Amino acid sequence: METIKTKVIVVGGGPGGYVAAIRCGQLGFDTVLVEKERLGGTCLIRGCIPSKALIHAAGQFEAIARVAEGGRLGISLASPPQLDFAGTVRWKEGIVNQLNNGIAGLLKRAKVKVVQGWATFSDAKTCRVTGADTDVVITAEHVILANGSVPVELPFLPFGGSVISSTEALSLPELPKSLVVVGGGYIGLELGIAFRKLGSQVAVVEAQQQILPLYDEQLVEPVRRWLKRKNVITHLGAKAVGIDEAGTGLVIETDSRERLTLQADKILVATGRRPAVDGWGLEHMAVAIDGGFVRVDERCATSMKNVWAIGDLVGEPMLAHKASMQGEMVAEIIAGHRRRFDPVAIPAVCFTEPEIVSVETGATTADLQDAIVSTFPFQANGRALSMNGVEDGGFVRVVARKSDHRILRIHAVGPHVSELVGEFTQAIEMGAVLQDIACTIHAHPTLGEAFHEAALKGLGHAIHA
Template sequence: MTDILRPRVLVVGGGPGGYVAAIRCGQLGLDTILVEASRLGGTCLIRGCIPSKAMIHAASTFATMSSAASAPCFGISLASAPLLDMGGTIAWKEKIVDRLNGGVGALLKRAKVKVIEGWGQFSDAKTCTVETVDGAVVIQADHVILATGSMPVELPFLPFGGKVISSTEALSLPELPKKLVVVGAGYIGLELGIAFAKFGVEVTVVEAADRILPLYDGKLVEPVRRWLDKHGVALLLGAKALGERGDGLAVETADHEQIVLPADHILVTVGRKPLTEGWGLAEMALAMEGRFVKVDERCATSTTNVWAIGDLVGEPMLAHKASAQGEMVAEIIAGKRRRFDPVAIPAVCFTEPEIVSVGLGPDAPDTVAGIFPFAANGRALSMEAGDEGGFVRVVARASDRQIVGIQAVGAHISELSAAFTTAIEMGAVVDDITGIIHAHPTLGEAFHEASLKILGHAIHI
């Protein structure tokens, strides 16, 4: 007879939502089991956020060296072009992933969380059978936290396989393709497309909408579009992918002309969907909200003591949102009063240049905005990032000047996302930011100057 494990908390999914929830449960003294079918860290750590940023960094380094080999840069030149060993680059990326994966395991162990490797299947809302290498394990928990994450959307006329790949395969290609066609000009497609372009790949992006990064406003996106044009990345906007044809992708252009784009690989990045299949969602009888599991402001589902977090419960499908929800649910189970009600959640796009958006945009009613360009920022100019069209924009309520949104585009601007989000979460008004002495020379001075612009007396423009 199979033994039944009866923990206080069962967490299903070891991504940034699940492992954070499990660690916090352990810290709070709750007997906790975490079930993960693959590797700890989930999509973000193993095949998404972390490996993609590593590849972007490697690609940027290669591009800088290639540029120095063709023409002197800051007085620096190379006698010959750099050589790329893609296998070596992938191995370096995997070392980072392995290190972080091991770190997550160590943190869970320190929190006294039991980790079971295997695929979990629910027979009812509180009973889960996990198929492990050593046989089946049955778990019946008082509380269940669902953190199953998401998966790439597959197009019916472009199923994954062969030369059609998702972001997962794109991050582990043993050799660089000569020609890459990217379907989808959202943040995943452009992040990877730009990285491959920096590696010297001929990249074409196919997008059904009439602009790239449609979730961001046009002014914020314009520096990225300019970079793509400058570096020879072909954009087919208002175009429809039709499917594989011969050695490439058949596309209907905005002019209704059908063409075939030659491609060694076709990277499909048209979004992600919650992972709701294969683990017994139907047997749990949870209420749904469209394709997502329906939850309230505490991430409670329609079934008592069953919780759901992260990509499983809706937009924004971001790792840091999942982590915040996981920590919150753990504290609720431990008896604390919590609810998920952030003022704003930052979104970062690691394109060239980077984009940050937090809170409301400049088109929000009854608001005023101040913009400061990096062309007037000494730190940006000193690292060759002042002439790419970057800026910081602060959006405030017209009535009381409380900051309700901040957007920025520029080199390394992702590192200011914490400052931007803190200002909005703490209810800062423009005068709070202008009253802070910002270090010089830093990119953060643009935040100060954009706030001064709202008051009508920016210093450096």
């Protein structure tokens, strides 16, 4: 059996792990990255990237279909578009493959050794990696755990057959005629909306009394309008019970204790994700666990010296960009740099129709109770109107502390607002006040002007509202 001794071993090739490995390589460390499947992890292979590709394709198909239904924007079609869903999936896979190959090239350039296989730790610094063509023991001075997360499986709705997770939903051989989504959070609604645009009949089952329960009602309202307009049935305050006897429908229980059966070709369970802590020897590493997650400090250090953990493994929010930043930071800490993970805000984007963006600081209750809240609607924004993007409403909302006008929160819902999240996050991270945004010239016509107007409105003198 081959034995490898290295400075750093990174377990997991997702957006946290591969970024950590590349940065370690750039810093001159002998680095080994272990990944059982394909480089890129959940985000690239079966999450963020393929889902956004499917969402984009669905949006294009819906736009063409609406034109075919009647003259729109002065454009007409003689017949409705035809969907080759298998072709859409192949196109999506092409994007995934391109990015996967790109990551492999970046790791090679950083002189990172990639070992394909499953790592099982016998102690905190030693693991055995086994795979189809791999059987090697690796020991390291530093270990970076970037094992990621897995979909939550409901005991009464195990994955298999008609019951699928988001992973299977992104690789279906054909478009389901009907789809029931269990879970009205961002994963379920992003995919549910995409499948509705492509032509599937979609129903959503959510245990809370509101879809997207992590967002407030004002942010969710434009999405709710779109769902209603597109005949997506939402069962709120309802719980999935199991599959019916015929195996063709989902039994749910409403908040009035009534039982209904929802017929569906596929049942997508999107009730969240949990850290991937099973099966790789975590129990042999003497690292502390807190609420199912690996416990780390502000440097992502675990309770075991020179063992680090990042990304989904260490807690919410389970977001790729958080993992990447932590991975880069840990590599620099190993190099002796003084770093800690203490962002003012971590942005979140929901790629529904329309999109939702949220950037929030850890503001106190007192700050929020005595705050300036200013909202500017996209209906008054020329770019949004010219994109035909205000059918379901939308706005930018800025929350600032009244005493010094420091911006505490920025929310937006509307067409393509995900592209504004960088400006929003930078404003909060740099401690911007309303006057900073109000005095920044925003190009016309752009969606970003709504942010400018919201800041002006907070100061009491919006121009276009």
